[in-house]
Amino acid sequence: MDKFDKLTGIAAPMPLVNIDTDMIIPKQFLKTIKRSGLGVNLFDEMRYDRQGNEIADFVLNQPRYREAEILVAGDNFGCGSSREHAPWAIKDFGIRCVISTSFADIFYSNCFKNGILPIALPREAVDVLMADAEKGSNARMTVDLEAQTVTTSDGESFSFEVDAFKKHCLMNGLDDIGLTMEKAAAIDSFEAKASAERPWV
């Protein structure tokens, strides 16, 4: 997994609330058996017309946001389907950090497995960051995972919370499965105990 430590980049504003994973990556792109190549279809039905032409006013089609690496979004980002194709598409597009007031649970976990940092902040902070993102490509936002801060182009800084274990994995690009396998003995002994207590399982 790619590491995430510090990022300074363009932030794209998407103030819409309840952006669901069907919007992020529509169903027809879930038929892949690979993880790669989904960035071109990120937000497909908002981004292209039926003929495949770009819809000019969609945020990521605007010249100033085409290189965005941060997304500032409305409440409850990533709700709906558990499809990990959503973070795969976001990452493949080049976005490494999503900021909102809240995230749907499964999407939030999926981000950390893919080198993406989701940041939940209070509404007042997200409003300031949304306004900063609206300034376009001259404004660069900075996300510092080590310090747990997001800083606007004007230097206004907000602290965010992140689970220590998730932070550690993201900063070091660690593979969860490898870490869990180091605890194989604990799993073995739990399994033995559980199958004695609940042999029907």
Place this chain on the structure above:
Amino acid sequence: MSPKTLYDKIWDAHVAHEAEDGTCLLYIDRHLVHEVTSPQAFEGLRMAGRGVRTPEKTIAVPDHNVPTTLDRANAETMTEDSRIQVEALDKNAREFGIHYYPVSDIRQGIVHIVGPEQGWTLPGMTVVCGDSHTATHGAFGALAHGIGTSEVEHVLATQTLIQKKSRNMKVEITGNLAPGVTAKDITLSVIGETGTAGGTGYVIEYCGEAIRDLSMEGRMTVCNMAIEGGARAGLIAPDEKTYQYVMGRPHAPKGAQWEAALAWWKTLYSDEDAHWDKVVTIKGEDIAPVVTWGTSPEDVLPITANVPAAEDFEGGKVGAAQRSLDYMGLTPGTPLREVEIDTVFIGSCTNGRIEDLRAAAEILKGKKIKVKRAMIVPGSGLVRAQAEEEGLADIFKEAGFEWRLAGCSMCLAMNPDQLSEGERCASTSNRNFEGRQGYKGRTHLMSPAMAAAAAVTGKLTDVREMM
């Protein structure tokens, strides 16, 4: 010992390892797998030279991509990419030695219908699947939730999941439901009340008289949509109805093991004075038959209401409501009962079980549909067989419904069953998101009885007027 909730008890029984910061390895009793969210996970195992740790606890069934038309044995009915995905599951299931129900098997169906039907899902278990509607299995008092593909790979490799505990939320539905009000109306009404993010960070336990009165099918409908309220999982404490449903199913315990299991299951309830982080109480009598008007499952209104205006909302929801109204092609102030419907879809993991089909048949008996097309897609081959045996299939066909084979069908349109641009559908599925049932398709969520009523009148309809 301090009092515990049902969630606390199941959680405690499955912690295989706990780190100092509270990060746990939660042991997984049942891992359900379908073709869409698993190929990359199996590929990951292969690349790392890993195997499936506990294949006997892993169950696979293709459902999202499979066509539901009667000619689906003909490979031509599937697009090439769908076929590749189904074939990949077939290959992975055989290679890794996991339980498998191929398309040709009568037991094939939607993963969340097959699991309980075959007795894989039992009270007190931890159940996961790379699918958000895994919450369905919570109806048995099992801790069940959706996971992403990386987690699918993690569970395949280790039979555990890295988790931190969620908070406890109690949703109590008191009293009795009025005639015409069903489990679907309960679950939609709860989301209407709490919003789609109201459950974020929580595991919900549904309780109260109206929940107790529901059949297992109804309870599955309620828990199925816990995810639509943002919750990690939904639970209902097991009781006699649960045991009766489970008993005798192919993978349910038998003999002495049944007795031992039953003794443990009977300890699975929330203690009287357990701590709840959040409590929501709704009177059963106050719940009406509901429909959704917008593109979020929280956009719920009683069928007797009018289409709202964007200004009726606050904050970010104003813009979202306007976008929904535009997408849905609705004018504020229009009575919902005047909204004309093109298509009716009855099925999905939310409402594709036998009781749902019976409810639809009751409305459709001796009637003809007034919509352009209508289909009933049973949740499994066994549900289909039972509906045929009970004579329900004849009622559907006589009314003008297409009677299909089992699969996810139009709930998510990853198969040939899709809405066309602007087509308006009365649907018993779980999501009304933009594009969910087909590009620019318009979805109104409701119960099977309400969807059947809409099929008969060609409009959104108050089912109580047809009873």
